[in-house]
Amino acid sequence: xxxxxxxxxxxxxxxxxxxxxxxxxxxxxxxxxxxxxxxxxxxxxxxxxxxxxxxxxxxxxxxxxxxxxxxxxxxxxxxxxxxxxxxxxxxxxxxxxxxxxxxxxxxxxxxxxxxxxxxxxxxxxxxxxxxxxxxxxxxxxxxxxxxxxxxxxxxxxxxxxxxxxxxxxxxxxxxxxxxxxxxxxxxxxxxxxxxxxxxxxxxxxxxxxxxxxxxxxxxxxxxxxxxxxxxxxxxxxxxxxxxxxxxxxxxxxxxxxxxxxxxxxxxxxxxxxxxxxxxxxxxxxxxxxxxxxxxxxxxxxxxxxxxxxxxxxxxxxxxxxxxxxxxxxxxxxxxxxxxxxxxxxxxxxxxxx
Numbered sequence: 001x002x003x004x005x006x007x008x009x010x011x012x013x014x015x016x017x018x019x020x021x022x023x024x025x026x027x028x029x030x031x032x033x034x035x036x037x038x039x040x041x042x043x044x045x046x047x048x049x050x051x052x053x054x055x056x057x058x059x060x061x062x063x064x065x066x067x068x069x070x071x072x073x074x075x076x077x078x079x080x081x082x083x084x085x086x087x088x089x090x091x092x093x094x095x096x097x098x099x100x101x102x103x104x105x106x107x108x109x110x111x112x113x114x115x116x117x118x119x120x121x122x123x124x125x126x127x128x129x130x131x132x133x134x135x136x137x138x139x140x141x142x143x144x145x146x147x148x149x150x151x152x153x154x155x156x157x158x159x160x161x162x163x164x165x166x167x168x169x170x171x172x173x174x175x176x177x178x179x180x181x182x183x184x185x186x187x188x189x190x191x192x193x194x195x196x197x198x199x200x201x202x203x204x205x206x207x208x209x210x211x212x213x214x215x216x217x218x219x220x221x222x223x224x225x226x227x228x229x230x231x232x233x234x235x236x237x238x239x240x241x242x243x244x245x246x247x248x249x250x251x252x253x254x255x256x257x258x259x260x261x262x263x264x265x266x267x268x269x270x271x272x273x274x275x276x277x278x279x280x281x282x283x284x285x286x287x288x289x290x291x292x293x294x295x296x297x298x299x300x301x302x303x304x305x306x307x308x309x310x311x312x313x314x315x316x317x318x319x320x321x322x323x324x325x326x327x328x329x330x331x332x333x334x335x336x337x338x339x340x341x342x343x344x345x346x347x348x349x350x351x352x353x
Contacts, residue, residue, distance in 0.1 A: 008072040009107040019336040063118045070339035073127025074105030082350040083338040086122035090352040125338030126153040132194040152180035158334035181303035185209040189286035197289040203240035207278030210252040213243035280316035294321040
């Protein structure tokens with residue numbers, strides 16, 4: 001029996017879970033104080049690791065008992081999907097924030113600490129930087145600017161595998177469109193196990209979402225930047241944190257907007273209708289890249305709990321393929337299963353170089 005610790009760090013919390021083989025035995029979402037999360041990110045390691053160790057102690061576990069620590073991968077260089085063993089090259093890239101600063105970088109560092117101190121295996125699975133884009137998708141009309149792949153890779157691939165299992169198929173036998181709908185929204189074209197097209201869910205193209213602008217008219221946005229004398233950081237914050245529902249409705253709380261819409265508030269209805277149409281257009285774009293050969297369209301993420309939104313989207317895309325809904329996130333399970341697959345030899349472990 002494999003004893004697997006799963007660690008998933010966010011900006012204000014640490015999600016941790018203990019699995020025995022593929023069964024979740026214990027889990028906790030640890031909320032951290034402002035005193036901790038306001039520290040420089042690299043200085044949070046000791047507090048975060050202490051919280052994980054406290055979780056182990058509370059469940060009569062110890063680091064020495066573990067076989068594997070499976071961590072949420074941080075911002076790394078673009079890599080293929082799969083499960084990677086944590087090594088010194090990977091840790092150097094997340095520790096120096098070479099490819100970006102995010103709390104998930106700390107997850108990888110904590111897994112490495114357990115590996116070094118206790119000799120356990122340490123893995124990451126399908127980090128947000130998974131890049132399997134085909135070249136025609138990557139190219140843009142301006143030399144020197146390319147589309148980049150940043151999306152909900154872990155949850156998208158987990159849901160795709162779950163769907164494949166439900167119909168007794170393998171993930172790499174299917175063509176799927178997977179739509180993760182949360183604070184950001186990404187729609188991926190999964191062709192036989194590879195995400196050949198997906199919108200940049202951090203601050204790039206795609207549909208608007210609770211906190212992101214999505215694709216904007218280029219000339220109007222250029223004028224907006226100039227008129228408001230915005231710096232790069234200000235533009236980035238608008239695109240990734242201060243737009244979408246926040247800009248239109250003054251809140252990122254989709255449930256609040258939905259309640260108003262259901263009570264007949266015209267502005268709220270229009271916001272949801274616009275989001276639904278933009279999501280449907282993104283799905284249609286992915287279907288085109290798959291040449292219409294789509295086995296299923298899968299919805300996941302927090303907004304997938306909204307039947308109101310799903311029902312708005314469905315009439316636009318039902319002609320493409322059947323739809324299935326997997327609400328919420330499967331990140332902890334996906335990390336445990338990634339480690340389990342490589343430890344049991346059903347998947348080959350990848351090396352970060």
